[in-house]
Amino acid sequence: MTIATERRWRLGRDVRSRSLRYLPLTTLVLDLALIVVAVVLAALGRESFGIFPSPADVSENLSTAGPLVVLGWLAMLVTAGAYGASAFGAGTEEYKRVLNGSLGAAGLVGVGCFFADYPLSRGFYFLSFAIGIPALLLGRFVVRSVLHQARRRGNLLHRVVIAGSPAHVDEIAAVLRRESWLGYRVVGALTPAHYLEEETRSGIPVLGNSDDITAVVLDSGADVVFIAGGALGSSTQMRRLAWDLEHERVQVVVAPSVTDVSSERIRVRPVGGLPLMHIDPPRATDASRWGKRLFDLIGSSGLILVFGPLFVLAAVQIKLHDRGPVLFRQTRVGQDGREFPCLKFRTMVVDAESRLQDLHAQEGYEDGLFKMKEDPRVTRPGRWLRRLSLDELPQLFNVLRGEMSLVGPRPPLPLEVARYEGDTARRLRVRPGMTGLWQVSGRSDLSWSEAVRLDLYYVDNWSMLQDISILVKTLRAVFGSRGAY
Missing domain, CATH: 3.40.50.1980 (Nitrogenase molybdenum iron protein domain)
Structure with missing residues (x-):
């Protein structure tokens, strides 16, 4: 390495490090601005919204209490560690610290006014934290999103x-x-x-x-x-x-x-100066209990009602196109190896299965799920149904019948299951899902090994919050049409 090259390399490293060191200060300034906006809106809106109306004029008190609330709130965030370098970028710890600091500030203001017998407007107090806490959490989400995008582009590393x-x-x-x-x-x-x-x-x-x-x-x-x-x-x-x-x-x-273990399953307990990592058992059993099943029943029933008009529109277009059957039933393998008919809107020509072997030979197919771009078997209505993943809507009835779940591993074909090796069979310990980590992480763009890894991660680290997060991300992936064909 030449002296000039080494100098440029170190300079690039210093610029990145310096930019990262400014992240806590930048976030503090943003939080300060959001808190000030929340307090101002609360002062202006306490009478407009009619929350906790009071005949007394407390305007002068607000001019004193407002700055104290802002400074006290910011001080509580600092005390809660909301600007520690380790909190930024990943995990839920950052959001927990912001929430704990904000709730601590709310409690401090409330208790302080009570003991000091200070006539702080209740409407101002309520609106300040009702507006400010969601704004702070949203601000942290935006900062994190910008940080992740910058890192994916090779910056702030x-x-x-x-x-x-x-x-x-x-x-x-x-x-x-x-x-x-x-x-x-x-x-x-x-x-x-x-x-x-x-x-x-x-x-x-x-x-x-x-x-x-x-x-x-x-x-x-x-x-x-x-x-x-x-x-x-x-x-x-x-x-x-x-x-x-x-x-x-x-x-x-x-x-x-240790890899592919969620933070909820890990606990670190120092004993005699020795940090011991405790790992809870995998949660495949939890993913099969009544709570998840109840969630599936309520969710699938509600979605069937919401998407009822789309069911009708898709069925009419498919039938009018070639007079063939509306639904396509394909045998898939579910929980504990039980086979079931997986329902989809038919998006291919009627003799699609008979053409499959020729396409396998043409594409060099060997293992895993077979998909190809510009598949010649896909019909005209099938293209838009696939692009928006609407072809999978009938699987809501599979969920209703208990054969599938709203979220879970992808339902495999019997041929795929017969070729499973090693730990891959753990995917069958829970009900397969209409969506899952495999879908929100790239859908058809993922390799077979990566799809299996994500499914095994889901099985071992299931949680209801993760299911809800995946459902929300699925909407983004579907409307973005990423990896769908």
């Missing part, structure tokens, strides 16, 4: 060095590459002294030995160092590494050999 055995390094690097929105760019690896290759199997350059982590990390200009399995021989080395980097702008992250 952390430079990462991973220390550990080559296999662990490649495993962590694969996750960081896949989840590009996290903002981690792997620039090199540190491997045990006995590993003499210049690169790992996935092509990550080896910068040195894991015995020299501090020196190599500082020389490389990394912002973050991941400590994976095989990096350190004892807890003493880990402690010394933390001491060596305590005055540097380098974050140390310990990456255990």
Whole structure:
């Protein structure tokens, strides 16, 4: 590396780091602006909306209380850790801190006015927090969305060095590459002294030995160092590494050999100075209980009523096109290997199945779900039904009958199930879904292995909140027509 190249490289790294350091301050300024707007709107709207009307004139009190509410609210957010660098970018912790700080501010203002016998307008108090709390949460969502988009474009990235055995390094690097929105760019690896290759199997350059982590990390200009399995021989080395980097702008992250486990299943409990990670059992059983079934019954019934006109429109167009059957019934495999007729609006010609073998040979099909762009078997009404995923609406009746769920793994064909290997059969432990992580993450654009990984993640980490989130994201994926053909 030439001196000029190294200088440009370090300059780029410094610009990224400096921009990231400004993120908490930028967010604080945004929160301050939102709180001021909420307080002003509350002062103006307390009489207009007629909330907790009072014959007394409290305008002068508001001119004093308003700035105190703003400063106290912001102070509570700071106290709750809403501007800590670790809170930004991923997970729900950021939103929890904003909510806890805001509720703490509301409680502090209420209790303070009570003990001080201060005549604060109840309408002003209610509107301030009723407007301000949702505004703050929405503001954080917008900031996070902008941050993720910037990272996907290669901006605001952390430079990462991973220390550990080559296999662990490649495993962590694969996750960081896949989840590009996290903002981690792997620039090199540190491997045990006995590993003499210049690169790992996935092509990550080896910068040195894991015995020299501090020196190599500082020389490389990394912002973050991941400590994976095989990096350190004892807890003493880990402690010394933390001491060596305590005055540097380098974050140390310990990456255990655990992947595809949701945060709800992980608990860290320090015992005698030893941080123990507790992992709760997989939640496949929870995904089959009455709560999810009740959710499916209510949801499918409501959606059938809402989409009733679309059912009629699609059925009429399909029938008028070629006088063939409206519905297509295909045998799929459901929970615990039970087969059922999966319903769809027919979007292909009547003899589509007989043409399938020729298309397999033409496209070089080997395994997994077969789909192709510009499939010649698709009819004219079938194209718009597929583009908007309306062809799958009849599956609401499969959900109503208990054969499927609104959210779950994709229902596989018997031929696919016969070829399952290893852990893939765990997909059958829950009801298949009309939508799932596989759909909101790319639909037909996903590889077979990635679709299986997402389905297994769903099975092991099920939660009702995740189901609701997937349903919301499905609408965005459908209207965006991403991966649909």
